[in-house]
Amino acid sequence: xxxxxxxxxxxxxxxxxxxxxxxxxxxxxxxxxxxxxxxxxxxxxxxxxxxxxxxxxxxxxxxxxxxxxxxxxxxxxxxxxxxxxxxxxxxxxxxxxxxxxxxxxxxxxxxxxxxxxxxxxxxxxxxxxxxxxxxxxxxxxxxxxxxxxxxxxxxxxxxxxxxxxxxxxxxxxxxxxxxxxxxxxxxxxxxxxxxxxxxxxxxxxxxxxxxxxxxxxxxxxxxxxxxxxxxxxxxxxxxxxxxxxxxxxxxxxxxxxxxxxxxxxxxxxxxxxxxxxxxxxxxxxxxxxxxxxxxxxxxxxxxxxxxxxxxxxxxxxxxxxxxxxxxxxx
Amino acid sequence: xxxxxxxxxxxxxxxxxxxxxxxxxxxxxxxxxxxxxxxxxxxxxxxxxxxxxxxxxxxxxxxxxxxxxxxxxxxxxxxxxxxxxxxxxxxxxxxxxxxxxxxxxxxxxxxxxxxxxxxxxxxxxxxxxxxxxxxxxxxxxxxxxxxxxxxxxxxxxxxxxxxx
Numbered sequence: 001x002x003x004x005x006x007x008x009x010x011x012x013x014x015x016x017x018x019x020x021x022x023x024x025x026x027x028x029x030x031x032x033x034x035x036x037x038x039x040x041x042x043x044x045x046x047x048x049x050x051x052x053x054x055x056x057x058x059x060x061x062x063x064x065x066x067x068x069x070x071x072x073x074x075x076x077x078x079x080x081x082x083x084x085x086x087x088x089x090x091x092x093x094x095x096x097x098x099x100x101x102x103x104x105x106x107x108x109x110x111x112x113x114x115x116x117x118x119x120x121x122x123x124x125x126x127x128x129x130x131x132x133x134x135x136x137x138x139x140x141x142x143x144x145x146x147x148x149x150x151x152x153x154x155x156x157x158x159x160x161x162x163x164x165x166x167x168x169x170x171x172x173x174x175x176x177x178x179x180x181x182x183x184x185x186x187x188x189x190x191x192x193x194x195x196x197x198x199x200x201x202x203x204x205x206x207x208x209x210x211x212x213x214x215x216x217x218x219x220x221x222x223x224x225x226x227x228x229x230x231x232x233x234x235x236x237x238x239x240x241x242x243x244x245x246x247x248x249x250x251x252x253x254x255x256x257x258x259x260x261x262x263x264x265x266x267x268x269x270x271x272x273x274x275x276x277x278x279x280x281x282x283x284x285x286x287x288x289x290x291x292x293x294x295x296x297x298x299x300x301x302x303x304x305x306x307x308x309x310x311x312x313x314x315x316x317x318x319x320x321x322x323x324x325x326x327x328x329x330x
Numbered sequence: 331x332x333x334x335x336x337x338x339x340x341x342x343x344x345x346x347x348x349x350x351x352x353x354x355x356x357x358x359x360x361x362x363x364x365x366x367x368x369x370x371x372x373x374x375x376x377x378x379x380x381x382x383x384x385x386x387x388x389x390x391x392x393x394x395x396x397x398x399x400x401x402x403x404x405x406x407x408x409x410x411x412x413x414x415x416x417x418x419x420x421x422x423x424x425x426x427x428x429x430x431x432x433x434x435x436x437x438x439x440x441x442x443x444x445x446x447x448x449x450x451x452x453x454x455x456x457x458x459x460x461x462x463x464x465x466x467x468x469x470x471x472x473x474x475x476x477x478x479x480x481x482x483x484x485x486x487x488x489x490x491x492x493x494x
Contacts, residue, residue, distance in 0.1 A: 166493065241420055241488050245449035245458040252447065253416045253460060260493060274418060274492040281493065 002033040002324060003079060005109075007071045007100055008086030009040040009059055012114050012141070015313030016084060017052045026317075030324040037074045041087070041096075044068040046078055071096065075103045082323065084316060085113040091215045091231060094121035105129040105137065112319040114141035114312055116215045120231055123222040138319035139223070143216045144169060144288045146311035147304030151322060153224045153292065160294035162225050164264040169216040171286035171306040172200045172207040173239050173259040177272075178284040181247040181256050187240060199286060209238035210259060210270040217261040217268055225265060234268040242272060250274055256282055332467050333362065333412045334389060335381045337405040338396065342376050350380060353395035359384035377404060383412075386467065413471040414444070414464045417478070421487035423448065423457045432461075434474075434481040441465035441474035 004020070006013055020026060020035060027033070035050040043065040045055055059065060069077070071087075083104040087097045097115040104111050106129065113119070118126060119139055130137040140150045144167070153162060168174050172194060179190045191208070194200035206212050214234040221227040239259050250257055255274040258281060262269050275282045280301045283289050288306030293299055305311040340346040347364070354361060362381040370377050384392065396403055423431065432443045445462035463478070465471035475491070482489050 237488070241456070242490075243420055243449075243451075243456060243458045245451060246418060246420060246490075249447050249449055249458055249460045250418060253462070255416070255492065257418075257490060272488075272490050274416070274490055276492070279493060 002030060003036045003081045004033055004320075005037040005039075005074060005078065005080040005083045006035060006086065007039050007074075007083060008088070008097075008115070009038055009055075009065060010086065010088065011309040012312045012316065013038075013040070013084070013086040014056060014059065015309035015311075016086065016316050017056055018310075019313050019317050021052045029321045036080050037069075037078050038065065039069070039071045039074060040065045042067075044070070044074060046074060071100055072103065075100065075107060080109055082110040082112065082320065084320070085111055085115055085118075086316070087115055089115050089117040089215070091117050091120045091211065094118040098122060101126060101137070102129065105133050105135060108133045108135055110136045110138070110323050112138045112141075112316055112323070114139075114316055116142045116212075116219060119219045119223070120215045123219065124228060127223070136323050138322060139219065140319050141312050141315035142219055144290060144302075144304065145171075145306040145308065146314045147288050147290065147302055147306060148315075148318075149220070149290055149302060150223065151318070152300075152302065157292070157294055157297055157300065160296045163293040163295060164262065165217075165220055165224070165290060165292050166260055166262040166281065167220075167290035168258055168281060168283060168288055169213045169261045169290070169306065170207050170210075170259060171288055172204070173210075173213070174283065174288070175199050175286045176208070177239060177242070177256075177258055180242065180244055182284075184244050184248065186244050187242060208240055210236040210261075211238075213259060213261040213270045214268075217263055217270060221263045221268055225263065227263075227265070229268060234270060236269075237271040239272055251277075254278075258282070331383055331412070332386050332389075333381060333383050334406070335379060336403055337367075337377050337379050339375045339402045339404050340378050342371065342374055347378070349399045349401050350378070350396065353392055353399060354380075354382055354384075356395065357384060357388040357392040359388065359392065412464075412466065413468050414462060415471060415475070415492060416445075416460050416462045417475060417492065418490040419459045419461060419482060419487050420490070421456050421482075421485070423459050423487060424450065426485040426487065431478070431481055431485065431487070434477045435463055438465075438470070438474050438477065440467070440470040 037046045038055050085097050085100050094117040098118040101111050101118050143149050176190045214236045221229050254277055257272050258275050260273040289303040291301050359382040365379045367377045436442050444464045448459040450457040479489050
């Protein structure tokens with residue numbers, strides 16, 4: 001019997017809860033399980049077997065969970081085997097996720113997270129802690145949403161040396177740029193439209209300044225290329241200065257413009273680049289894509305949805321299954 | 331790799347071209363074209379223009395070998411610009427002394443701006459330009475771009491490079 005705790009009950013947490021409610025789908029893959037705690041920033045519900053349908057209804061009606069134990073109290077006092085850490089990202093301090101993850105790993109429970117902050121701030125420390133405690137720390141959902149990247153490289157490209165990774169890791173920027181390309185409208189106009197559609201956040205700077213892409217790049221470099229880098233090591237430039245004419249002029253030479261995050265073993269950079277129209281990275285809309293170069297497999301290209309409740313839940317669920325399918329086969 | 335073109339004078343009789351081709355092949359050069367300028371024949375000698383793709387470090391050796399074969403090299407070092415790329419500039423390109431910006435590339439001696447397309451929608455708005463740079467070699471091109479980037483950074487102009 002797997003006991004699951006869910007920390008963070010925003011879009012991703014609710015997306016994950018909905019998949020966990022589908023027992024017929026899940027039990028085939030991981031065996032029997034129960035959710036023993038669900039917490040958001042305001043409250044929590046803890047029980048032998050939490051009724052996810054009821055929790056979702058409460059959250060929808062009231063916008064929050066009822067007052068109860070805090071996440072830290074749950075970690076200290078409630079027994080569970082795996083924590084799904086889905087709280088919001090803070091890339092400066094990594095909190096509150098960093099404390100949650102450390103406590104869980106120390107306690108000896110597996111962690112699956114969608115939270116970039118803790119990994120950007122302390123990847124090496126956390127992965128050592130997990131190793132020491134003999135548990136897994138999984139984070140597929142932190143980069144590229146539903147797009148398989150972390151497990152693809154760690155498992156399916158095992159044995160390869162990763163020479164470089166170039167990717168489009170922020171769907172908001174890609175939406176704005178591909179829309180500017182198509183409609184020849186200024187950045188500001190497309191940005192307001194993206195906000196109305198809910199594609200861009202009210203405070204867009206995290207996306208359009210390249211910060212989100214840079215955080216993901218740090219995770220890729222540390223976890224897949226055995227580097228030891230920090231957010232400050234990334235050279236970051238965003239897309240706010242790009243003019244609508246830029247696309248027309250670039251097109252005359254067979255290029256378009258996209259925000260590219262790239263790492264090649266020494267330099268880490270997020271910047272707008274001229275992309276040949278024939279290059280697979282010339283993608284449109286909110287999609288994410290990644291071009292991996294390795295010594296054995298050479299080029300591997302992945303494309304997929306980089307955000308969304310169900311899409312990100314897909315990555316969280318696949319990590320959960322990865323942990324327990326290993327245990328079953330052992 | 332660079333492309334060099336040289337003009338040699340050969341007697342208009344069989345077997346002369348081999349004196350040029352053998353050294354080229356020994357220097358691992360690749361002949362791109364051979365043009366006999368028969369209309370310029372003087373005193374039984376034909377100027378022959380040969381374009382060769384060759385490692386820069388082998389050029390000197392080639393010239394020495396040709397000389398030892400008794401081949402007169404009439405002209406050399408009409409280097410062709412072989413590496414080309416386009417990069418984009420966004421910012422106040424005109425009002426920050428455009429000539430000076432371009433000069434960062436041109437005064438290298440091994441690279442030059444060969445084409446430029448500027449769009450200036452409004453007087454006070456930033457302009458956008460696509461600059462095409464050609465250089466004698468890949469290294470020369472990289473060097474020229476890095477000099478251009480330095481100048482642009484000082485002038486607050488954003489540079490967008492092609493994906494490598």
